[in-house]
């Protein structure tokens with residue numbers, strides 16, 4: 001009964017046909033959906049996971065790079081610089097949390113200084129605004145906790161930190177508000193082709209006839225492309241591990257700190273998060289399993305020793321959690337964006353590794369322009385640019401809190417005490433355009449469970465609220481994916497035992 | 501609406517209930533209890549096992565049974581208001597207490613005195629850094645206890661318990677009785693930090709193995725826990741290479757310690773004791789900020805609720821005296837220090853008692869397991885004020901020692917509490 005219920009929830013108003021299907025609800029898919037929603041077209045986005053942005057978009061450094069890393073002329077360089085700019089422009093209407101606090105590449109040796117000059121030059125060619133090299137004294141006055149052996153730094157004021165999930169969700173909600181249909185728990189399993197041209201997609205929930213597919217499937221983009229008949233690239237996951245610190249050490253660093261980069265990676269960095277925590281990471285390790293999200297003890301040691309090169313006094317006792325991200329690295333190394341050369345109706349947004357987050361709005365914009373051009377789409381009147389305000393108890397002053405509770409008493413019941421999240425916010429997150437269906441979904445939208453106690457106290461309460469609001473029994477509520485059920489009914493257990 | 505109360509009590513667990521009743525008995529006209537939960541009683545409400553109240557009531561009650569004794573007394577008392585489903589979200593040094601709840605909205609009340617009785621919280625996975633994936637099925641033991649005993653749902657079917665604190669031990673038994681399999685309880689230290697009676701009654705009686713000097717080094721499973729990797733640890737608590745083994749389970753419960761809930765105490769900059777993690781209090785349970793009192797698990801984590809109630813009574817009494825302006829500016833105090841083989845002691849300061857009759861009780865925890873031993877309290881001159889012999893002492897079991905007020909001379913402080921083998 002419960003499975004049926006959930007099924008129904010998900011597939012009500014299933015679209016038989018669409019102009020465009022976007023595969024993958026990561027930051028790239030969401031950006032594409034938002035830009036496409038400006039056109040008169042039927043657009044559907046399908047995401048296999050139970051929530052949006054749970055692939056690479058969920059666990060990464062969250063940095064909106066300024067754009068000086070990638071070689072001039074590359075797709076990466078172009079998208080990064082444009083993407084950074086779009087994040088600045090879109091924020092007032094979309095209201096995602098972002099903090100443009102600038103980044104600093106720290107040089108410690110003669111070689112590093114040379115690399116820094118090279119980066120400065122690249123940055124200028126790429127069109128990055130306002131980057132400069134600053135001397136030791138200015139570096140240390142910005143970052144007093146930095147290692148004393150620093151020689152100089154490359155300062156990029158347009159860089160920032162963002163909460164990737166929040167940004168993706170804001171774009172998706174805007175898309176839904178403007179008519180895009182989003183299906184989570186919906187996995188693309190194949191294509192309907194007509195002489196090497198796409199005429200529809202097959203999913204676990206049913207088929208959709210369509211004219212064009214945007215492949216934004218992240219680290220599975222090679223697989224999706226292959227199913228359509230384009231096997232021109234492959235993707236390797238590269239693991240990156242992180243440690244997150246409590247807000248109590250939030251003043252440790254003031255901007256995004258990078259060591260001078262090597263060929264493989266930008267190195268272990270130390271950065272504030274948009275919410276005022278500090279994180280260190282990531283390392284870089286090529287692996288084979290695209291689903292392996294476990295942290296390792298050697299990995300932890302690697303990032304700790306790496307981060308100590310920047311900040312010798314790491315407050316390890318204030319570590320609150322650790323996590324892993326998998327970079328989708330394409331065989332050719334640059335982003336693959338544009339129409340497939342082998343299959344009609346397939347537009348790739350693949351190999352979107354770092355700086356893919358920073359580039360996402362630009363990628364979304366570009367693929368929507370390509371789609372519009374191919375399908376002859378026109379802009380739609382009445383496009384709503386603005387997302388409505390979402391009150392967060394923790395950020396309001398007393399008068400606003402009073403008003404809010406007077407309107408809806410649920411805002412007066414604090415569920416998560418570490419982050420001061422009220423029941424009202426959780427209920428709103430469940431009933432929003434791309435609503436939370438899982439405990440982690442609630443956590444991502446409201447921060448309930450993100451604090452010091454990591455959901456120890458509020459987790460079970462959130463399960464209860466989800467069950468009540470979705471009309472499901474408590475044991476049907478999952479943490480994240482299918483099978484991640486949190487609690488079991490007592491009777492089921494007894495029943496199960498008596499058969500043995 | 502009159503927003504002034506003689507005494508505002510934060511937290512409606514056993515410490516808060518006892519404090520409120522005692523404050524009222526000692527002359528506070530208007531007392532307020534603010535409780536975040538939808539019912540009073542605190543952690544007791546989820547402890548459906550027996551073992552509460554042996555000292556107080558000479559009876560073995562369940563947690564809710566013990567709470568009910570106090571709730572009945574509360575019902576028979578006028579002048580105590582309660583706000584349930586209401587949380588204190590901030591405090592100021594001039595005793596403004598801001599509360600929020602669906603029924604009361606957001607309000608600020610003022611107290612002639614404030615009693616902190618917020619209890620403790622459980623340590624979680626983040627604080628102990630277990631590598632591995634992050635599947636569903638990892639819970640703190642107390643959260644699981646609440647689910648089982650109050651909501652009627654189980655956290656898993658095959659449950660490994662990390663940490664041999666009392667909640668972990670009690671959950672091992674509870675879950676076994678519910679039909680779950682508990683393949684092991686793991687403890688990183690060479691000794692358990694649970695009460696001996698709980699090890700016997702909750703593990704031994706059910707044949708559940710306790711692995712001392714063992715810990716979880718990895719959690720396996722993508723969506724739901726499928727198992728844990730366990731290793732033996734050396735003296736420095738580092739995993740011993742080659743000692744790893746796997747246990748299949750779908751749930752890991754963490755019973756890795758409780759820490760006083762001191763967020764609000766921090767807001768008013770109360771001096772905290774690094775050993776107990778709670779605020780420093782004197783024998784009247786007044787904190788470093790005059791007018792702020794504290795009792796129960798927020799001061800130091802207690803084993804037995806009886807002593808929590810006792811501490812609440814002391815705090816409530818003196819809060820009432822303070823609110824009535826009867827406290828006077830006691831300038832003289834003696835520090836109370838943990839000496840040889842003692843890890844922590846409460847109260848951390850001695851200021852004397854109004855009439856200087858009767859006894860003052862000190863609570864301590866030893867820093868290492870001891871066999872036959874003697875606990876003593878002496879002053880600076882080396883004079884022994886009290887001593888107590890014990891057949892055994894364990895860090896996990898709190899010890900009380902009573903001293904006659906008349907025996908203590910404040911100018912001869914500090915007082916030192918020590919333990920020695922005999």
Ligand SMILES: Cc1cc2nc3c(=O)[nH]c(=O)nc-3n(C[C@H](O)[C@H](O)[C@H](O)COP(=O)(O)OP(=O)(O)OC[C@H]3O[C@@H](n4cnc5c(N)ncnc54)[C@H](O)[C@@H]3O)c2cc1C
Pocket residue numbers: 023024025026027028029046047048049052053054055056057058059060061062063064065186187188189216217218219220221224238239240241282324325326327328352353354355356357358359
């Ligand atoms: C460790 C690390 C650090 C990084 N740091 C940064 C940084 O600081 N700044 C930056 O700009 N970039 C950074 N990146 C890169 C950035 O995270 C990615 O480029 C970006 O998130 C990619 O987004 P995406 O939408 O393409 O992929 P994803 O977020 O992976 O989205 C793809 C989605 O497609 C879905 N999908 C796949 N197959 C199917 C199917 N068959 N049917 C339905 N759905 C499907 C997946 O479930 C997934 O949700 C980092 C990456 C890593 C790993």
Ligand SMILES: Cc1cc2nc3c(=O)[nH]c(=O)nc-3n(C[C@H](O)[C@H](O)[C@H](O)COP(=O)(O)OP(=O)(O)OC[C@H]3O[C@@H](n4cnc5c(N)ncnc54)[C@H](O)[C@@H]3O)c2cc1C
Pocket residue numbers: 510511512513514515516534535536537541542543544547550551552553586587588589617618619620642645666667670761764795796797798801802803804805806808
């Ligand atoms: C699992 C477990 C088993 C135990 N078993 C036994 C036993 O068998 N026998 C025995 O004698 N003792 C036992 N104890 C010990 C004893 O019961 C506890 O030490 C005692 O209940 C602690 O009382 P307290 O009032 O200090 O804290 P709590 O009972 O935790 O009460 C604190 C209250 O404060 C509230 N609160 C916290 N912050 C706020 C805020 N900001 N605003 C409003 N309200 C707030 C909380 O909701 C809670 O209700 C056990 C303890 C535990 C945890």
